[in-house]
Amino acid sequence: MAAIDTGKLDELRKRAQRDVDEGVLPSCQLALAKDGELVLQETYGDADDDTRYVVFSATKPFVAGAAWVLIGDGVLDPARPVIDYLPEFMVDGEPERRSRATVEMVMLHTSGFPMAPLGPPAWDTREGRLDAFARWRFNWEPGTAFEYHPTSAHWVLAEVIERVAGKDYRDVLEERVTAPIGLRRVLGIPAGDQAGIAVLEERGEPPSPEEMKRVLGIEALPVTEVTNEALLQFNRPDVRAVGVPGGGAIMRAADLALYYQALLHDRAGVWDPKVLSDATSNVRNTFPDALFQVPANRTLGLVVAGDDGLAHLRSNFGRTVSPGAFGHAGAAGQIAWADPATGLSFGYCTNGIDTNVLREYRRGVALSSIAGAC
DSSP states (O other), rough: OOOOOHHHHHHHHHHHHHHHHTSSOOOEEEEEEEEEEEEEEEEEEOOOTBBEEEEEGGGHHHHHHHHHHHHHSSSSOOTTTTHOTTTTTTTTTTHHHHOOBBBHHHHHHSOOTTTTTOTTTTTGGGHHHHHHHHOOOSSSSSTTTOOOSHHHHHHHHHHHHHHSSSHHHHHHHHHITTTTTTTTOSSOOGGGGGGGOOOOESOOEEEEEEHHHHHHSSSSSSOOOOOOOHHHHGSHHHHHHHTTTTTEEEEHHHHHHHHHHHHHHHHTTTTTTTHHHHHOOOOBBBOOTTTTTBBBOOOOSSSOOOOOSSGSSSSTTTTTSSOOOOEEGGGGGGGEEEEETTEEEEEEEEEEEEEEEHHHHHHHHHHHHHHOOO
């Protein structure tokens, strides 16, 4: 493989620092890795290289990673219905639909309950979560469409992991995934271990409807549970401690980059090779995204860039990664991916919630495009 392009590294540094220098973001952190090692780790603004960030939906591949371990162990079958593992799931109604919703659908965001509600204080306890699961209802027929499930699907996946493994999903993730590859605990951070976590801040002004229409063809993004108010809840110690499986992991950009190196190489032997290959390359969901109408390109836990020239509309891949690149972005501009063609993995974190969503989108495309060309 080609050597790292130091000129591109300098370009990447400058692009990341620009938003902090201009006051758009309070801080950001980036990391680039290759051959299992970091080749770049830098932090800008009011933070340092040890500062941890809430990575929001970049959490999802970590929780999926715990599920992959159990699939490899032969104790979790994604083709089986959720109710085989979790009888409480929607037990109060809709027997036909609940019998058709599989673990695979949950991991592909095709399970049909994207708007199922679960938040504080119910999510604080297992009893509260199980009560919510029982009362949920499907929004549409499982397996017939793709709609992103911001948190609901991964709450179910976390409980399935607990049932199969016989212990807390956060501990399963730490013991079976992050610790073996040399990373500290990333999900469910106790209050006493929350020093050095960057405080989230809103910055900027939203774009006008006219600007949104000109750039994206729509006047406004659809309203979901992922509001700035909801994101700012993760400044609360109790919310950080919960370990929201769809978006509550806390880590450095370096941890993101190194996790994706493990997905490329798995030198610690965390996953069954066939399961890992499937998870990083086998696209099982090509239903169109409701917003941009591009194929979802989802595996059991990851998004694949694809060869249709639309990778920049999928999970902050930018425009220079190969079709086989895989990853998963997070709200407020968090970036995480790996490219098997170059061996590079990239992690980017910020505690700035940029209310100008177009600027956030352009930032992600620019950073990933430069990183992909390094």
